[in-house]
Amino acid sequence: MNTRTTATRTLSRYLLRPQISVLPQSQHQSRAKRYSSAVAGARLNGSVEYDTTPILHHTSRSTLSNPELPQDVRKGRTKRINLYTAVNEALRHALQTDERVLVFGEDIQFGGVFRCTMNLAADFGTERVFNTPLSEQGLVGFAIGAASEGMRPVAEIQFADYVFPAFDQLVNEAAKYRYRSGSTGYNCGGLVIRMPMGVVGHGALYHSQSPEALFTHIPGLRVIIPRSPVQAKGLLLSAIRSNDPVLFMEPKVLYRAAVEQVPVDAYHLPLDKAEILKTGKDITIISYGTPLYTCSAAIAAAEKDFGCSVELIDLRTIYPWDRETILESVNKTGRAIVVHESMTNAGVGAEVAATIQEKVFLRLEAPVKRVAGWATHTGLVYEKLIVPDVTRVYDAIKQTIDY
Amino acid sequence: MLSRAIRRSIASPLRRNAFAPAARPAFRAVTTDAASSHADREAVPKEDDKPFEIRLSDESFETYELDPPPYTLDTTKAELKKIYYDMVAVRRMEMAADRLYKEKKIRGFCHLSTGQEAVAVGIEHAIDRQDHLITAYRCHGFALMRGGTVKSIIGELLGKREGIAYGKGGSMHMFSPGFYGGNGIVGAQVPVGAGIAFANMYEGKNNVTLALYGDGASNQGQVFEAFNMAKLWNIPIIFGCENNKYGMGTAANRSSALPDYYKRGQYIPGLKINGMDVLAVMAAVKYGKEWCAAGKGPLVYEYVTYRYGGHSMSDPGTTYRTREEIQRMRSTNDPIAGLKQKLLDWGVTSEEELKSIDKEARAQVDAEVAEAEKMAPPEPTGKVLFEDIYVRGSEPDFLRGRIPEENFYYNQTDMGTGPKPVART
Numbered sequence: 163m164n165t166r167t168t169a170t171r172t173l174s175r176y177l178l179r180p181q182i183s184v185l186p187q188s189q190h191q192s193r194a195k196r197y198s199s200a201v202a203g204a205r206l207n208g209s210v211e212y213d214t215t216p217i218l219h220h221t222s223r224s225t226l227s228n229p230e231l232p233q234d235v236r237k238g239r240t241k242r243i244n245l246y247t248a249v250n251e252a253l254r255h256a257l258q259t260d261e262r263v264l265v266f267g268e269d270i271q272f273g274g275v276f277r278c279t280m281n282l283a284a285d286f287g288t289e290r291v292f293n294t295p296l297s298e299q300g301l302v303g304f305a306i307g308a309a310s311e312g313m314r315p316v317a318e319i320q321f322a323d324y325v326f327p328a329f330d331q332l333v334n335e336a337a338k339y340r341y342r343s344g345s346t347g348y349n350c351g352g353l354v355i356r357m358p359m360g361v362v363g364h365g366a367l368y369h370s371q372s373p374e375a376l377f378t379h380i381p382g383l384r385v386i387i388p389r390s391p392v393q394a395k396g397l398l399l400s401a402i403r404s405n406d407p408v409l410f411m412e413p414k415v416l417y418r419a420a421v422e423q424v425p426v427d428a429y430h431l432p433l434d435k436a437e438i439l440k441t442g443k444d445i446t447i448i449s450y451g452t453p454l455y456t457c458s459a460a461i462a463a464a465e466k467d468f469g470c471s472v473e474l475i476d477l478r479t480i481y482p483w484d485r486e487t488i489l490e491s492v493n494k495t496g497r498a499i500v501v502h503e504s505m506t507n508a509g510v511g512a513e514v515a516a517t518i519q520e521k522v523f524l525r526l527e528a529p530v531k532r533v534a535g536w537a538t539h540t541g542l543v544y545e546k547l548i549v550p551d552v553t554r555v556y557d558a559i560k561q562t563i564d565y
Numbered sequence: 566m567l568s569r570a571i572r573r574s575i576a577s578p579l580r581r582n583a584f585a586p587a588a589r590p591a592f593r594a595v596t597t598d599a600a601s602s603h604a605d606r607e608a609v610p611k612e613d614d615k616p617f618e619i620r621l622s623d624e625s626f627e628t629y630e631l632d633p634p635p636y637t638l639d640t641t642k643a644e645l646k647k648i649y650y651d652m653v654a655v656r657r658m659e660m661a662a663d664r665l666y667k668e669k670k671i672r673g674f675c676h677l678s679t680g681q682e683a684v685a686v687g688i689e690h691a692i693d694r695q696d697h698l699i700t701a702y703r704c705h706g707f708a709l710m711r712g713g714t715v716k717s718i719i720g721e722l723l724g725k726r727e728g729i730a731y732g733k734g735g736s737m738h739m740f741s742p743g744f745y746g747g748n749g750i751v752g753a754q755v756p757v758g759a760g761i762a763f764a765n766m767y768e769g770k771n772n773v774t775l776a777l778y779g780d781g782a783s784n785q786g787q788v789f790e791a792f793n794m795a796k797l798w799n800i801p802i803i804f805g806c807e808n809n810k811y812g813m814g815t816a817a818n819r820s821s822a823l824p825d826y827y828k829r830g831q832y833i834p835g836l837k838i839n840g841m842d843v844l845a846v847m848a849a850v851k852y853g854k855e856w857c858a859a860g861k862g863p864l865v866y867e868y869v870t871y872r873y874g875g876h877s878m879s880d881p882g883t884t885y886r887t888r889e890e891i892q893r894m895r896s897t898n899d900p901i902a903g904l905k906q907k908l909l910d911w912g913v914t915s916e917e918e919l920k921s922i923d924k925e926a927r928a929q930v931d932a933e934v935a936e937a938e939k940m941a942p943p944e945p946t947g948k949v950l951f952e953d954i955y956v957r958g959s960e961p962d963f964l965r966g967r968i969p970e971e972n973f974y975y976n977q978t979d980m981g982t983g984p985k986p987v988a989r990t
């Protein structure tokens with residue numbers, strides 16, 4: 163295919179444009195105030211300051227100070243790129259260094275809706291980078307089969323909302339492959355399924371879901387959610403190298419918004435470690451993906467207002483997850499809050515909170531709090547209402563400390 | 566590790582297409598000529614409501630394991646003018662959506678059907694209110710034809726409470742009586758359609774259900790699963806692929822091993838239809854309705870059509886197809902211009918009368934659009950967010966907000982009785 167579509171390209175540009183108001187009618191300001199969306203002059207719920215947030219590495223020095231990076235990479239160069247470019251670089255590196263790597267999915271040959279696969283088909287050929295028909299169940303099953311023959315397929319689901327036709331393949335085939343195959347040792351470990359997830363401003367029912375908890379229920383799968391370009395590149399490369407099937411969920415609102423200095427060379431980040439983003443003494447906040455930015459803003463305000471000290475942890479690998487880092491932290495602080503965008507119901511927060519009370523109950527000064535998405539569906543104009551915002555996290559910090 | 570020598574694509578990136586499809590002729594026997602049917606001027610009666618016969622072009626259909634429908638259609642002047650009115654109204658409404666989107670009043674995803682009007686309008690004029698229809702997200706025209714109002718459809722796009730789905734779904738999720746959406750998950754509506762048709766058959770209702778999907782969607786496994794069930798249980802359903810030649814940026818022949826969508830039912834008879842000629846669509850669906858009523862089971866239709874705009878509002882639609890192609894379809898195959906030509910040729914109406922129909926349709930649509938714009942935004946209450954998840958009165962005590970203080974307690978809120986569900990006929 164030599165024509166490259168902007169259908170997908172502009173769609174992504176549109177989706178990732180910063181959105182001003184949730185309400186279609188901004189003249190109804192007095193009503194809008196009753197919403198928790200960014201209101202003019204709001205002290206806490208402003209828009210995320212991606213240019214200054216401590217979640218991102220704004221200088222090369224800060225990027226290269228990361229002890230998780232190998233020595234030679236830390237001596238190398240960095241480049242300021244956004245998250246979709248980081249994903250693209252990881253895929254490019256994988257295609258270049260391992261001939262077993264294949265990249266396919268709906269409309270990906272032209273770059274995909276979010277441009278993550280830009281130019282890959284042109285550079286590596288449509289034998290290795292190709293469009294599939296519109297059939298998620300089929301393409302995931304196909305990827306599992308190819309992986310079981312030793313390939314390393316990186317399949318894309320256009321939006322996480324469309325993974326459900328493939329749910330059976332993931333739960334019953336991918337997750338159980340190694341377990342079922344007994345002495346033959348067959349497995350589909352080379353498999354990676356990438357998908358954009360999370361709200362984006364106005365995705366409505368089918369472009370905004372975060373279904374990670376449905377997969378964290380399933381042993382045999384690994385579920386990864388990167389928070390930034392540096393993380394996306396290193397974690398995706400590890401996912402491709404991993405010998406377990408991995409679901410790699412990319413917060414789509416960060417594709418363009420999150421820009422940071424990323425090492426030019428390839429590197430791998432661990433798939434079994436949470437990362438402490440900020441140390442603190444009084445309270446631990448555990449989160450992943452987009453809400454980390456919200457948490458960071460809430461922490462800054464809370465530390466200033468209440469004089470407390472908050473530790474922020476990025477779970478990164480949502481399943482299996484790094485209990486040790488979390489338990490050690492809560493053992494130190496005695497207080498914990500879990501924040502995620504997907505709804506509270508049987509969510510990741512429930513698992514983390516239960517584990518904390520099981521393991522460090524006597525150390526707890528307050529109940530473990532969860533700040534998560536509302537347990538309802540995402541109506542067209544309600545997205546901002548539904549996901550955790552700075553105020554809610556700030557409030558949770560205050561309540562937990564005052565308990 | 567693979568034992569073969571390192572691929573050339575690793576050592577040096579290459580530019581080549583392994584799966585470049587063989588060139589196919591753009592059009593086969595069925596044309597997309599929008600003005601191909603004939604009526605004798607002399608045979609057209611004076612009276613608006615007196616039936617007369619129209620002859621369809623022999624390029625209207627191609628069949629698969631099926632005798633073709635009659636190439637004639639009985640209609641009246643009044644009906645033809647209404648069909649024309651409807652197509653103009655659908656297009657006008659899509660244009661309004663386009664404008665409101667560009668004014669940033671409509672947010673989110675918005676898929677227009679401009680160019681495909683003959684399908685929604687032709688089908689509606691062939692079926693009754695008791696019949697059922699379900700389709701994918703390119704659904705505004707269907708919602709209107711099935712009895713939704715312009716006001717409620719545009720209101721939905723604007724996220725208004727008075728929208729056809731309370732403003733919660735937006736472009737892709739519209740319901741109206743006998744119309745089961747507006748479905749965002751590509752292909753999911755097809756087996757649902759089979760279930761709707763089965764229930765109607767079970768209850769002894771002598772009606773037909775139409776389940777529509779795109780050329781891209783036709784590759785979803787569930788479509789074939791639905792075919793099998795429908796044939797197995799002899800269900801009165803007309804599956805219909807709206808083949809507008811592209812699924813997002815992928816041309817039909819690059820996604821489908823057999824782009825003859827009307828043959829894809831294998832064991833189900835199929836019909837390919839000139840979907841730019843509203844009269845051919847109407848004749849085909851009338852025939853299908855009779856077929857189903859006679860207990861002959863399912864059919865697979867393919868409406869050959871074309872979308873003028875991009876896939877959605879954010880796609881200019883000009884990169885994966887040539888501007889000339891779009892221009893050619895617009896200028897020589899337009900369903901509205903085609904019908905207009907025929908109505909004049911046959912002496913069904915005059916230039917002046919058509920102008921006044923145009924004017925009336927536009928005025929009507931514009932007035933309702935203006936009303937929709939004035940509708941109030943939804944109340945920012947928990948009730949609005951948490952209603953319609955469970956049967957009213959049977960909800961759990963509460964559903965969770967982001968923090969416990971935001972939890973929504975059903976028993977402390979007046980949920981009201983709400984409007985009656987409309988999507989049942």
Ligand SMILES: Cc1ncc(C[n+]2csc(CCOP(=O)(O)OP(=O)(O)O)c2C)c(N)n1
Pocket residue numbers: 268296298320324327703749750751752778779780781782783809811812813876
């Ligand atoms: C299960 C699922 N996968 C992917 C998508 C994303 N998607 C939306 S529309 C579309 C293309 C569909 O093309 P087609 O069926 O030809 O319908 P058209 O847009 O031409 O009307 C895709 C891939 C989706 N909505 N649902």
Ligand SMILES: [Mg+2]
Pocket residue numbers: 779780781807808809810811812813
């Ligand atoms: Mg199509």
